[in-house]
Amino acid sequence: MSAQTIGDLFGFDDILDADEREIRDTVRRFGDERLRPHVGEWFENAHLPVRELASELGELGLFGMHLTGYGCAGMSATTYGLACQELEAVDSGLRSFVSVQGSLAMFAIHAFGSDEQKDEWLPKMSAGQAIGCFGLTEADYGSNPGGMRTNAKHDGDDWVLNGSKMWITNGSVADVAVIWARTDLDEGARGIRGFVVPTDTPGFSAPEIKRKLSLRASVTSELVLEDVRLPASAMLPGVTGLKGPLSCLNEARFGIVFGSLGAARDCLETAISYAADREVFDKPLSAYQLTQAKLADMALELGKGQLLAVHLGRIKDRGEIRPEQISTGKLNNVRESIQIARECRTILGANGITLEYPIIRHINNLESVLTYEGTSEMHQLTVGKALTGRDAFR
């Protein structure tokens, strides 16, 4: 009997329309031809050719692809998710690049910016001619960003920003940073506002964080703001308080619900093909029941995760998705993806630990994906609160 793909087994194509399938296949081809041949080297050398890739990804319409106007592709959320999945099947770092640009930096400006801010930044960002980053997390305030210390003070008509941000994707290569800062220490999180900060503003610097063993094909940085003086027009006028950054994070988390499964799929496809070629005790590894049990269980989790992702995509496309539903998807799909990746590694034995195969790279990347955009524990607390009506964050 000839073997089926995982997609065939679940009939994934049946739950997508023709446009969705076409875009998914286009991004998959781009990933396989343009990115996959180099990604092991980018990861090993911790160097991503960011500018070059930005214009190619921009040309493909992948930046802010679910936003409308300003050169954005105006696609559905489900289509955006499928594109994230194909990018993450190559490497989570590439999906992170697109998520941060489109769902965090561009979304913040698109949803909350003034017309001038939108006109200035969004066309360049959708084309990949300007790169954005999103500065929320601080060294002491990750899961609890409401405690942030970065502040913005009025000086005449200007704002003056001081503070620092940590673990910021694209920070050192960005042209523009969306920075969240407290405008009034007495008001607490209610006084948090967003600022659009050109990174060549005096007082802004972004040293890169080195020695990461995860997301090495992605730039991660500290942002330092020392008396960064901005005009009044730099503030995002459309939102006050933590709901600004949190609504951007919901956009990016949605992409991860799909994206993480791309990494898991790549691991599972690698393991299936390896098990077919690898002979142990005189026959292929794939012919043993223990191996088949592992493969079947992993395929089930991947398939269930995919059905959940598309289901959430349909709800989001109707404009009805709630944050706790996105938390459910992120929690399940990232957690299952990292389990699948680890189980696939066992099938490759020692070969599973080298960069000759993608699996150890995906495992290491997924460690970051489990933590950023809300840790698994934060999503458990969100789902727990939805189920019980009780807030257990504090």
Ligand SMILES: Cc1cc2nc3c(=O)[nH]c(=O)nc-3n(C[C@H](O)[C@H](O)[C@H](O)COP(=O)(O)OP(=O)(O)OC[C@H]3O[C@@H](n4cnc5c(N)ncnc54)[C@H](O)[C@@H]3O)c2cc1C
């Ligand atoms: C590669 C990478 C890229 C990133 N990119 C960005 C970016 O572009 N922009 C940005 O703003 N941030 C970014 N982040 C930061 C990321 O969002 C934070 O790391 C994340 O929110 C967790 O914060 P923390 O690391 O400070 O962990 P902490 O908040 O210190 O958490 C440590 C542990 O404590 C647990 N914990 C915390 N609170 C509770 C509680 N109430 N109950 C039980 N357990 C709890 C957590 O779940 C976790 O397991 C990035 C992180 C990484 C690793």
